[in-house]
Amino acid sequence: MTTTITARIDSEKKREAEAIFNDIGMTLSGAINVFINEVVMYQGIPFQLRRRSSAANSIEAIMDETDAYCRTHHERLTHDEVFGHAREIANAGRRVRA
Numbered sequence: 001m002t003t004t005i006t007a008r009i010d011s012e013k014k015r016e017a018e019a020i021f022n023d024i025g026m027t028l029s030g031a032i033n034v035f036i037n038e039v040v041m042y043q044g045i046p047f048q049l050r051r052r053s054s055a056a057n058s059i060e061a062i063m064d065e066t067d068a069y070c071r072t073h074h075e076r077l078t079h080d081e082v083f084g085h086a087r088e089i090a091n092a093g094r095r096v097r098a
Contacts, residue, residue: 005032062089 014028021031038046066086070077 062086065089 017031018028021028026034035046063086066082066089069085070082
């Protein structure tokens with residue numbers, strides 16, 4: 001048996017999400033089903049919820065993760081490799097460990 005869920009979300013965010021899901025072969029409805037299934041399986045939100053950090057904290061977190069990356073690569077890294085890694089973190093829009 002299925003049911004219908006109604007939710008209010010920003011229309012631009014919905015369009016962006018639909019485009020992303022489309023690129024990976026999913027529908028918005030399918031993605032919501034995956035989320036609900038994960039909530040049931042984990043008995044809670046399946047990811048960590050955090051307060052959005054300020055720009056300064058974000059930069060510091062990117063620097064910290066880049067520093068950790070450099071420490072785990074024993075070979076000598078070029079300037080371009082180090083800053084390329086930092087750019088990847090920033091461009092990915094992922095939350096980095098602070």
